[in-house]
Each structure stands twice: as C-alpha cells, then as structure tokens.
Amino acid sequence: MIFTVAIDGPAASGKGTIGRALAHRFDFAHLDTGLLYRAVGAKVLAGGEAIAAARALRPEDLHAEGLRSAPVAQAASRVAAIPEVRAALLEFQRRIARREGGAVLDGRDIGTVICPEAEAKLFVTATPEVRAERRYLELVQSDPTCTRDAVLADVKARDARDTNRADAPLAAAEDAVVLDTSEMSVEAALEAALALVKARLPAG
Numbered sequence: 001m002i003f004t005v006a007i008d009g010p011a012a013s014g015k016g017t018i019g020r021a022l023a024h025r026f027d028f029a030h031l032d033t034g035l036l037y038r039a040v041g042a043k044v045l046a047g048g049e050a051i052a053a054a055r056a057l058r059p060e061d062l063h064a065e066g067l068r069s070a071p072v073a074q075a076a077s078r079v080a081a082i083p084e085v086r087a088a089l090l091e092f093q094r095r096i097a098r099r100e101g102g103a104v105l106d107g108r109d110i111g112t113v114i115c116p117e118a119e120a121k122l123f124v125t126a127t128p129e130v131r132a133e134r135r136y137l138e139l140v141q142s143d144p145t146c147t148r149d150a151v152l153a154d155v156k157a158r159d160a161r162d163t164n165r166a167d168a169p170l171a172a173a174e175d176a177v178v179l180d181t182s183e184m185s186v187e188a189a190l191e192a193a194l195a196l197v198k199a200r201l202p203a204g
C-alpha cells in the first residue's frame with residue numbers, strides 16, 4: 001500500500017512527536033525532513049559550502065552529533081532558503097514518501113511541494129510562546145545557559161525566514177487539516193492526528 005502522511009508546521013509545534021507516534025502505530029516509515037536541512041546547516045557551520053554539502057549528503061549524516069542545537073537550527077533555516085539545496089534533497093524525500101508500506105514525513109513543505117498527493121495532510125501549529133517554552137525545556141537540558149528569551153527569538157526568526165522565503169515557504173496546503181496544539185496535550189494532539197489518518201486509510 002502507498003499511503004503518505006504529510007505533517008507540516010512551524011518550529012517545535014509537535015510535528016515530530018505526532019509523526020513518530022503515527023509511524024509506530026501504523027508501522028509506516030518516518031522521516032523528519034528537518035534533519036536533512038540541519039545536517040547541511042551543520043556542515044556549513046563546519047566550513048563547508050551549502051549546495052555541495054546538500055548534494056553529497058549521506059544517510060549517516062542524519063545521525064551526526066549536535067543536530068538539535070540552536071545554532072544548527074538557525075543554519076538549517078538559512079541553507080533551506082537556497083533553491084539548489086532544496087532541489088538536491090527533493091528526490092530522496094519523494095522516494096520515501098511514496099515507498100511501499102506507508103510513510104510519515106514531517107517538515108515545512110511536505111503537503112505543498114514534496115508530496116502534494118499525500119493521502120493525509122496535517123498542519124500542526126501553536127503560538128510562538130508555547131512553542132518556544134516547549135523547545136526551551138528540551139534545549140536547557142543540554143545547554144544550561146540557554147534562556148527562554150533567546151529560544152523565543154530563535155523560534156520567531158526561523159519562522160519568519162521559513163515563511164517569507166520564495167522557494168517552498170512554510171505554509172499549510174489547501175487540503176491540510178490544521179491542528180492548533182497551543183492548549184492541547186500531547187495525547188489530545190495524537191488522538192486528533194490518529195482520527196484523521198484512520199478516516200483516510202482505505203477501508204479494510
């Protein structure tokens with residue numbers, strides 16, 4: 001069966017949490033596409049050139065140390081605005097999206113550009129303040145010097161860059177179901193996502 005769940009939304013809205021849970025539930029593959037841009041961003045921070053790094057990206061690069069850090073997130077959103085970087089990463093994502101056995105991809109442009117034909121599309125969002133608090137609680141564990149204000153500024157800067165770029169900007173597909181998780185528990189968000197996927201799965 002070919003079945004794609006496309007999950008898009010701004011930073012720290014809960015895309016990955018929902019994506020992982022759905023993939024586990026239905027035994028689908030899961031690709032956190034942000035990791036591709038983070039891996040390219042990390043290579044640029046290490047002195048590489050963005051387009052060359054994107055073209056040379058290998059699956060093991062997605063497991064590199066430190067990809068979740070704030071500086072790598074900012075570098076990711078800068079390289080993500082370069083059309084040649086996006087083009088270099090497109091085929092890999094499409095192949096996974098349409099693989100036999102089902103797939104969940106989360107990112108910014110899955111329902112709009114990578115897989116417009118996805119059977120189920122979710123746009124997960126929350127207020128910048130709620131998202132920054134969630135991300136702060138994660139980041140402070142590995143970097144005790146990080147502050148709520150700095151994380152909120154990072155989230156807002158990245159959202160603005162991702163939304164305003166010309167190529168594949170962050171946007172909800174017209175046929176996406178919007179899930180605002182600002183006042184939703186993880187469990188409630190998962191339940192809503194699960195209901196959408198179940199409704200779209202072929203009967204039987």
Ligand SMILES: Nc1ncnc2c1ncn2[C@@H]1O[C@H](COP(=O)(O)OP(=O)(O)O)[C@@H](O)[C@H]1O
Pocket residue numbers: 009010011012013014015016017018134135138181184185186187189
């Ligand atoms: N509905 C929710 N309520 C509270 N915390 C959440 C919710 N969804 C996700 N989180 C937490 O917020 C953080 C960011 O979630 P994540 O799924 O990694 O977001 P994204 O993939 O959009 O960046 C994680 O620590 C996650 O446990």
Ligand SMILES: Nc1ccn([C@@H]2O[C@H](COP(=O)(O)OP(=O)(O)O)[C@@H](O)[C@H]2O)c(=O)n1
Pocket residue numbers: 010011012013033034035037038073076077078080106107108109110158162
């Ligand atoms: N499909 C995607 C996924 C991520 N990205 C970029 O990669 C950055 C990091 O994405 P991410 O999904 O890991 O970020 P979080 O939502 O986890 O904070 C984003 O800010 C975007 O600039 C993108 O442009 N397109």
